[in-house]
Amino acid sequence: MPAPDRLDLTLRLVRGSGRLTLADLADRLGVSEMTVRRDLDQLQSHGLVRRVRGGAVALDVPADEAGFDVRAQWQAATKARLGAATAALIEPGGTVLLDAGTTTAAVAAALAARFGASSPPLTVAALSLQAAVRLADQPGIRLIVMGGESRAGERSLVGPLALSALDQLRFDTFVMSIGAVHHDLGWSEFDLDDAAVKRAALRRAGRTVVVADATKLGVQAFARVAPLDAADTLVTSGVTSGVTSGPAGSDGAAAETLTALRAAGVDVITTDNPEEPLS
Structure with missing residues (x-):
């Protein structure tokens, strides 16, 4: 797995569990505990997790409040390709x-580039402060x-106010990000709050x-x-002949998930995903 993907998944696993040991992470990622230690040290240097004896714990608030900005740098070119492929599915x-x-912040940037002043206006409702920044004042x-x-x-918008606002509106298309998908x-x-907003x-x-x-x-x-x-469509990356760049030992589950998605009627669109250096 490319290092940026591994860091992203490690962070999501720690945040999802609250606390994980080195052995747990090494087993789930299919790498050595030494690799896990190095990755956790890097995540801690960005204020995204806290190292403890034998593992790591999640932080409610990143120490430098830069969690989003740091993660946005990981696989930036891949996110840009995913954003462009998704924006291409949206009509004026x-x-x-x-x-x-x-990734949806990258979609926002691609929408801003795709739709100009000469196009019929595209109405975009943002559930993210970062997406809103990328779309503000765009013709x-x-x-x-x-x-x-x-x-x-x-910087996701969650809670009762978000749920109430959603209940008042209707959209042609919902562009959804997701933490995980399994057959x-x-x-x-x-996160429970994010899940509740997505369901609404x-x-x-x-x-x-x-x-x-x-x-x-x-x-x-x-x-x-x-x-x-x-879902109607999945736009994803790094899928070749049904095998993904996910954690070691997960290729079978990933391939089975792709098969199940197609059987459920989900149109799967893939982009290339060459290995990129960590920014």
Whole structure:
């Protein structure tokens, strides 16, 4: 697995569990404990986790409040390709609900580049402060910032205000990010608040396009969002002949998940995913 993907998955696993040992992480990632130690040291240097004896614990708020900015640098070119492929599925004049996350922030940037002043206005409602920043004052984009509480380190908008706002609106397309997708559990997330917002958003959209890199395939997270057939399209990366660049030992689950997605009627669109250096 490319180092940026491994760091991203390590962070999500620690945040999802609250605390994990070196042995647990090494087993789930299919790498040595020495590699896990180096990765955790790097995550700690960015204020994303705290190293403890024999493992690491999650931080509610990153020490430098730069969790989103740091993660956005990982696999930046891959996220840009995913963003462009997703933006290409959006037609002018429609209404789009854009989920939170580093990849959907790349979708926001791609939408801003795709739609100009000469296009029929595209209405985009953002569930992310970072996506909103990328779309603000862009010609051809009518921006709506959804209400809610900004979740520290993620800058996603969650909570009762976000759920209430969603209940008042209807969208042509929901562009959803996801923490994990598995053939048994379906779409799932590591945070209960994020999962609740996604469930509400799914009910308010005519179609759902999920955008997620291949490390999410074959993974089960804490909070179930929806069954596989809740989505219409998955835009992903690094899939070759049904095998992904996920953790060692997870290729079987990832391939089985891809098969299950297609059987559920989900259109799977893939982009290339060459190994990139860590920024």
